[in-house]
Amino acid sequence: MARRLYVYAFLEDFILIYPVYSVLFAEAGLSAAQISSLFAVWSVTGFVVELPAGLWADVFSRRSLLVAAPLLAGAGFGLWAFVPSYPAFAAGFVLWGAGSALRSGALQALVYEALERSGDAGSYARLIGRSEAxxxxxVVAASAVASPVLAVGGYRLLGVASVAACVGCAVAGWFLPEERVGRVDGGLSVVGVLRDGAAxxxxxxxxxxxLVLAAVVxxxxxxxxxxxLLVRSTGVAAVWVPLLVLVVTVGDAVGGWVAGRGVRLLGPVLGAGAVLLAAGSVGQSVWGVPLVAVAFGAFRWSVAAVDARLQERVGDGARATVTSLAGFGTEAVSMVVFGGYALGSAWAGPGVLMAVVAVPFGVVGVVVWAVGRRG
Structure with missing residues (x-):
């Protein structure tokens, strides 16, 4: 189970165009507000698709969604590389957003229930965290090779490689274990799952x-x-952006790899991450990048912790649906973040805006800490 999950996870994010797509958009003439509007398109798509995808996963097949998800994303990356324009970028985000929504609840439900059947549900946070790592x-591997590939073949070669990785991910998804048999009694099953999840x-x-904690964090x-964009604002040349983004990605991965340990420290970890993010961003210096990397490691650890907390409390009958409801809330929060960044970009640069976004992490950290002490 673990090895197949890791192969799927690696190929899903071995997207060579990913480390530089914000730069691609900027070089195509898009403003910061237009780039944020693309992220909003991404979130709206996930917002619309998330709950129907969770229902499908609970009523029919989770594995089928895990196969379809990377194929949709790959089609979007192909559009970005070969038709670089705002409409193509938007269409690509629609496809990517739909693919992400198909995957989210289905993957968590499939993994948790497989572990539960084997009597090892307690290792969910560790396994899901390591899969994210x-x-x-x-992403690290893609970032490491994106610069030379970009120099040799431009964005089109990056796009071709990204599409190939998505196809490989779909094949890996087909081999993930799904012992449950999908129900085929149509609408009544859908209604039953909805009622179970709502209850x-x-x-x-x-x-x-x-659910709320998972959605917000x-x-x-x-x-x-x-x-x-934060890295680019430090003044480095575009060709160095993927390598500096790589530093942040490594910190993020370390956070995922150690997930499942010290879960009672969720509040302090979120608070520390908030402080490090603000300190590393506000100066818009290359020397702040390591602080940002550690901050995102803390956030990755926290995401696995809140995900595990949700899975432990949800029943199997509507697990993917309730998880998708959390994903629905995640997309709503993401839209607020993207909208706030777009509005703020008229008055402030990426460093200040990133520091502002650190505030919600700190607030949630304090709330979690206070609730934990009272409990």
Whole structure:
């Protein structure tokens, strides 16, 4: 299970165009506000697709969604590379957003239930965190080779390589284990899953709290989409941006790899990450990049912790649906982040804006710490 999950995770994020797509957009003539509007398109798509995808995963097949998701994303990356324009960028984000929504609830539900059947549900945070770390290693590998590939073949070659990785990811998804048999009784099953999920959220405060926490923490981490712009604002040449983004990605991956340990420290870890993000960003200096890297490592660790907290509280009958509901909330929070960044870009640069986004992490950290002490 673990090895197949790691292969899927690595290929899903071995996207050579990913480390430089914000720069691609800027070089195509898009403003910071237009780039943020693309991120909003991405979030709106996930917002619309997330819940139907969760229902499909609970009623029919989770693995089928894990196969389809990277194929949609790959089609979007192809558009970016071969038709670089605002409409193509927007269409690519629609495809990528739909693919991400198809994957989110289905993957968590498939992994948690597989572990639960084997009596090892307690290792969920560790396994899902490490899979995210491996996915980030895919980003690291892509970042490491993106610069020379960009120099040799430009954005088109980056796009071709990204599409190939997505196809490989779809093949890996086909080999993920799914022992459950999908139900085929149509609408009644959908209604039953909806009722089950709604009942769990409505009647259990622990489920509601874990759902909101997961949505907020994961949603605010969408600010990582602006890391390339933050790095570019330090004054380095475009060709060095992927390598500096790589530093942040490594920090992010380390956070995922150590997930599952010290989960009671969630509040302090979020608070420390907020301080490091603000300190590393506001000066817009290359020397602040390592601080930003450690901050995103703390956030990655926290995302795995809140995800595990949610999975422990949700029942199997509507697991993917409730997880997708958290994803729905994540997209709503992401839209606020993207909209705020777009508005703020008229008055401030990437460093100040990134420091501002550190505030919600700090607030959530204090709240989690205070609730934990009271409990």
């Amino acid at each position: 491996v996915a980030l290693l895919g 769990q959220v409505r009647r259990d405060p622990a489920v509601r709290g874990a 994961t949603g605010v981490t969408s600010v990582d989409e602006y890391v390339p």
